[in-house]
Amino acid sequence: MSKKSRPVGRAERAAAAMHEQQQQERRRRNLMVGGVVLALLVIIVGGYFLSRALDTSKDVQAPAAGGSKYGLTIGPDDAPHDVVIYEDFLCPYCGQLEDASRDDLARLAADGKVQVEYRPFNLLSTIGDYSERSAAVFAVVLDKSGPDVAKKLHDLLYENQPSESGPFPSDDDLIKLAVEAGADEAELKKGLAAGDGKAWVGDATQAALDAGVRGTPTVLLDGKVFQDGRTMDDLASNLVDKIG
Amino acid sequence: MATRVTGWLGLLARLVTGGVWIAAGAVKLPDPAQSVDAVRAYQLLPASLVEPVGQLLPVVEIVVGATLVLGLLTRASALVSALLFVAFIIGIASVWARGITIDCGCFGGGGYDPDAASKYPWEIARDGALLLVSLFVAWLPSTRLALDSVLFGRVPEPEGP
Incomplete structure (x- = not known):
């Protein structure tokens, strides 16, 4: 009996040892996989924080509405809210935002609930010179004909916004829009010929970049970058809700 | 024999997808x-x-690309890679269907693009x-020159009698 059981016992012991070894191997393997997964997660979380640190789009240190030399302000100084919109007359999203927010912002400004400053600059210079030319005409009109006429031109420029792929309105077309808004044609042409507009646009663009603005439209509500919205329509209605 | 060929094909597939991910992530990471x-x-x-998705995406792309190239947790990485491609395909198809014309931002860039519809x-x-x-990579049990086989080896098969 005992003689017979010995070899069976040996085989069982061998099998048990093998089993134990396999289990150890499996444990080691699971630990390794867990360790690698953990290491990868650490890398991803670290990378995320690096990425967040590199994203400076919310670090905009801009003068409050009514406080810049390069903008058009509507609404009273003592309004409880302060909105600044950095924009480019060619940027399609600026056109969408303008379309969705103009009437409400104008109404709220008239009611004294908000002061809004529109700050056009030349962001899309790589596409062509329309951004610069349109902003230059706007600048001269603002300087010579005042904010009311400049606001009308601002609105007209967006209503007649060309596609980013052209064709682009000529200077004469832009002057025609300005005259439609109520600008004095002779004064405007004189200002443009003297290069006043382009100088203003250059300075406005530098001021925007210095403030940390890196895209358009950049909307600031009470000094903070406002991006709450899936679409420009959402953004506009959320902005209006916050103010009104 | 067949497994030997697919093993090398698996390596090639890993290098192609991994390389694309690394390139796509590296272009985006600085900005x-x-x-x-x-x-x-x-x-x-x-x-x-x-915001979190936009900031996280380049990092995840580079990590998935690196694990695929190295052959680290290969099958899981390939599955994540496949899921990301499904998400991107849904994203592009959805902007196409909604008539939104944007640069897909696949390799940096992004935003409005008037010629986008022809690229979708x-x-x-x-x-x-x-x-x-x-x-294909996720389906293969193992591929050639993968870090997995060095790190994790194989659970030893029960030996013969």
Whole structure:
């Protein structure tokens, strides 16, 4: 009996040892996989924080509405809210935002609930010179004909916004829009010929970049970058809700 | 014999998809703000998710690319890669269907692009092909020159009598 059981016992012991070894191997393997997964997660979380640190789009240190030399302000100084919109007359999203927010912002400004400053600059210079030319005409009109006429031109420029792929309105077309808004044609042409507009646009663009603005439209509500919205329509209605 | 060939094909597939991920992530990583803008332009995610997704995406792309190239956790990485391609295909198809014309932002860039509609079919085809390659890698039990086989080895098979 005992003689017979010995070899069976040996085989069982061998099998048990093998089993134990396999289990150890499996444990080691699971630990390794867990360790690698953990290491990868650490890398991803670290990378995320690096990425967040590199994203400076919310670090905009801009003068409050009514406080810049390069903008058009509507609404009273003592309004409880302060909105600044950095924009480019060619940027399609600026056109969408303008379309969705103009009437409400104008109404709220008239009611004294908000002061809004529109700050056009030349962001899309790589596409062509329309951004610069349109902003230059706007600048001269603002300087010579005042904010009311400049606001009308601002609105007209967006209503007649060309596609980013052209064709682009000529200077004469832009002057025609300005005259439609109520600008004095002779004064405007004189200002443009003297290069006043382009100088203003250059300075406005530098001021925007210095403030940390890196895209358009950049909307600031009470000094903070406002991006709450899936679409420009959402953004506009959320902005209006916050103010009104 | 067949497994030997597929093992080498698996290596090739890993290098192709992994290389694409690394390139796509590396271009975006230095400018996360642009990546966030590109995600925003799809008008798909709620505003609160746009920023974390845009910032995280380049990092995840580089990590998935690196694990695929190295052959680290190969099958899981290939599955993640496949899921990302499915998400991108849905994203591009959705902007196409909604008539939104944007640069897909696949390799940096992003935002409005008037000529986008003509590029969508090719972008979807490219992502579809890379999706299939990823699934092929995930389907293979093992591939050649993978870090997995060095690190984890194999659980020893029970030996014969």
